[in-house]
Amino acid sequence: MVKPFYLDLTESEIADIQEKTGEILRTGNLILGKYTEQFENEFARYTGCEYAVSLNSCTSALQTLLTLKGVRGRKVAVPTNTNFASVAAILHAGGQPVYMDMTRDFFVPDLEILKFTYDKNPELAGVLWVHIAGIIPPDFEEVAEFCKSKNLFLLEDCAHAHGSQLNSTKAGNFGDGGAYSFFTTKVMTTIEGGMITTNNPEDAAFVKSYRNQGKRGGNFGGLHQDLGNSWRLSEIEAYMGLVQLAKLDEMVGRRQRAVDALVPLLKEKNIDFCDTGHMQQASQYKFIMLYKGELSVDELKANFKEEDVALGGGVYEVPCHLQPVFESVPFDENHVKVAHKFCPKHICPPITSGTTDSDIGKIKSAIQKYF
Numbered sequence: 061m062v063k064p065f066y067l068d069l070t071e072s073e074i075a076d077i078q079e080k081t082g083e084i085l086r087t088g089n090l091i092l093g094k095y096t097e098q099f100e101n102e103f104a105r106y107t108g109c110e111y112a113v114s115l116n117s118c119t120s121a122l123q124t125l126l127t128l129k130g131v132r133g134r135k136v137a138v139p140t141n142t143n144f145a146s147v148a149a150i151l152h153a154g155g156q157p158v159y160m161d162m163t164r165d166f167f168v169p170d171l172e173i174l175k176f177t178y179d180k181n182p183e184l185a186g187v188l189w190v191h192i193a194g195i196i197p198p199d200f201e202e203v204a205e206f207c208k209s210k211n212l213f214l215l216e217d218c219a220h221a222h223g224s225q226l227n228s229t230k231a232g233n234f235g236d237g238g239a240y241s242f243f244t245t246k247v248m249t250t251i252e253g254g255m256i257t258t259n260n261p262e263d264a265a266f267v268k269s270y271r272n273q274g275k276r277g278g279n280f281g282g283l284h285q286d287l288g289n290s291w292r293l294s295e296i297e298a299y300m301g302l303v304q305l306a307k308l309d310e311m312v313g314r315r316q317r318a319v320d321a322l323v324p325l326l327k328e329k330n331i332d333f334c335d336t337g338h339m340q341q342a343s344q345y346k347f348i349m350l351y352k353g354e355l356s357v358d359e360l361k362a363n364f365k366e367e368d369v370a371l372g373g374g375v376y377e378v379p380c381h382l383q384p385v386f387e388s389v390p391f392d393e394n395h396v397k398v399a400h401k402f403c404p405k406h407i408c409p410p411i412t413s414g415t416t417d418s419d420i421g422k423i424k425s426a427i428q429k430y431f
């Protein structure tokens with residue numbers, strides 16, 4: 061069965077992690093030690109940001125950034141086409157989500173959608189953008205300029221966007237802070253984990269305090285000065301992050317090659333897909349294909365399974381404005397029309413850094429049969 065997830069660790073990398081785990085356990089330095097610091101430094105360098113601060117998840121990273129921006133009681137624009145976590149983080153931080161629609165071409169908003177949302181909500185405090193599937197839209201630099209000109213903060217949810225780059229800038233380095241996820245299914249993983257990227261030293265210091273029970277200045281001892289949380293990454297996870305980060309570009313390259321192997325068939329069959337050709341590098345966390353037929357996504361999933369292909373989740377089949385938990389978040393149907401129409405009409409073939417030629421063959425024959 062072609063699977064949608066793949067843990068990209070070789071036997072020698074596993075042996076290395078085992079050895080380092082032994083070392084970490086023997087020394088007893090289990091948190092906020094040398095591997096956490098090294099992982100943060102190398103992640104900052106990779107993204108081109110001045111600072112990177114690790115946390116236990118992207119959800120907590122988002123909530124920390126939103127708290128830092130003082131969103132309590134204020135409106136924050138967020139795409140309706142996103143994971144639960146983006147909207148939940150705004151609510152947990154006391155903010156009011158305002159949904160943005162998406163374009164059919166990229167499944168993310170664009171400058172026009174943001175301007176429209178701002179015109180309708182001039183009291184917006186800022187924007188929590190989400191690079192769905194790892195896609196940074198072609199006009200994202202203008203989005204960042206627009207936010208600056210209107211005094212809106214711009215935070216980037218980069219949970220899907222490891223390695224994604226538009227022109228010379230990596231995801232998480234366009235605005236006022238980025239939040240990455242290292243959850244098990246992501247492009248790189250620490251099993252659970254997250255990271256904030258920023259160029260602001262005060263923000264980085266706040267995050268370091270906020271993830272560690274509000275202790276400013278040092279990790280251990282001292283007074284609690286911020287109403288923070290226990291949201292640290294462990295040293296073992298940080299070491300795993302170092303191993304994964306070292307091969308991130310290689311893993312993304314393998315995803316891209318799998319996408320490249322599929323695209324000619326899609327073009328031949330006139331199947332629309334989200335084309336990331338305008339980006340310098342796209343994470344290819346998910347490859348979004350539009351479906352014009354009559355079957356539901358569940359029926360398509362069952363059919364693909366018959367062909368030995370397990371379709372993973374889409375991004376996202378059910379946008380947030382339809383999620384039961386967000387029932388109390390107001391929205392205008394006319395402002396989420398594209399997401400409403402196209403979210404339930406896409407699939408993501410199972411492409412990972414472990415996709416083989418034989419997997420591609422199976423995916424292609426399922427597409428030939430059902431599209």
Ligand SMILES: Cc1ncc(COP(=O)(O)O)c(C=O)c1O
Pocket residue numbers: 116117118119120142143145146190217219220240241242243253254
């Ligand atoms: C877009 C997006 N943001 C945030 C998150 C939350 O990540 P984490 O599980 O690390 O909290 C996810 C997780 O799936 C996600 O897809």
